[in-house]
Amino acid sequence: MRLQGKVAVVTGGAQGIGRAITFGMAREGAKVVVADIQADKAESVAKEARALGAEALALEVNVASEPSVQRLAEETFKRFGAVDILVNDAGVYLRSPVVSKSEEDWDRTFNINLGGNFLCARAFVPAMRKQKSGRIISIASSIAHTGAKEFADYAASKAAIIGFVKALARELGPDGITVNAICPGSANTDMPRRHRSEEEVMARLRATPLGHVLEPEDIAGSVLFLASDAASYITGQAYNINCGTVMI
């Protein structure tokens, strides 16, 4: 087990990619905090993680709220006494053309997708600095590179995460903390289903060079690698996992 005894916080851990990451961490021996705005789902994911033999704590967290993230940090330290891995996966995905996008929607996307990265990093970095080790892994998107029609706020927020990750990697490298991003292609989760029919979603998921449907577990695999000792010399990177759809 590659993460025996480590403490991992996974925001957006209650569904989709975050859920697969949570289970992956649990299987590798980590203690996991499932931080999600959906309290019931977080609790059931934590329960499943416990069934895998891990210690797991579910917390209702809004990553765009300072007090909520503060509480996440306090509860994490209270329960587990440390933090080794922070996975920033919480994000939203709203569809509307730029000309009719409301300022509220714009702000909401940025506050959650990008601001959540900032608030969570700020809350957990001091403890990582003290122990001179830590892993921060942020989930961006291949849309950061390609753009996507009617998802300008999402694309911009995900590209901004990559810039944030690169800057933070330089800031925290001297303390032995690595910071990386993963850019998934469209994965087999609920997210793409919000704006398209089931048939359309599956057709798009299959239309990759590899012809392999990108599953949340494919993303989790790379997150686990970056969280492990094997990746201790990798920082400031944005690795693409997309079945060959985008190469940049």
Add this chain to the structure above:
Amino acid sequence: MSQVALISGGGGGIGGAVAHRMAQAAVTVVVADYDLDAAEKVRREIVRGGGKAEARSVDVTQAREVKALVTEVAERSGRIDVLANIAGGSIYTKRIEEFSWAEWRQVIDVNLKGTFLMCREVAPLMQQQKSGRILNTASNYGVTGSALRVPYSAAKAGIIAFTRSLALELAPDGILVNTIAPGPTDTPRVMEKETPEARKQRWWSAIPLGRTGKPEDLAELFYFLTTPESAAITGQTFHCNGGLI
């Protein structure tokens, strides 16, 4: 049946570490190198540690030698699951006007043509298998460029684009092709030319993690890209440089 990995440059610093990492995972390793003694040394260390390895000599710039090597490995092992093209190097550091045509071709050939020749011979076997992982080696210089290393930077940038094209070409057969781009790495070949102090002076302040890379750092990334966990990754470039770029 044990998986088989063919590693060019397997007698060198990074290649040797990759060979050891693969062998640790019970993969049978064919350590191929221009320097047969170096390949033989890595083979002996792996076998002494309980792993399975063979040593072969190959000049990756010679089509006939590459074909003979791959044909022989394919006949003996029946399969090649992993091809790691690690043979290469910058060879010279000097200004463009000082490069002869022969030197230019030498650098392009050992890095880029060698990768092409190895892939050309191994790909058909992987296509029959309907599986395989090809790992090509670039460099941070292939992205940023480097003064005094014009042909090397060009070759390494070429490898990144070559990898993407081959990834698209081989994807329908379930073959994954990716690039690993090491940053400054402490290999014996590099350490011969520079004292540890000079190296520290040159690099440490530029690298956020405060040290140059070790061959083992790279070996872990190579290995990860051969595992089922990386089954959805193809055509990508993986930098491993302590945050240098």
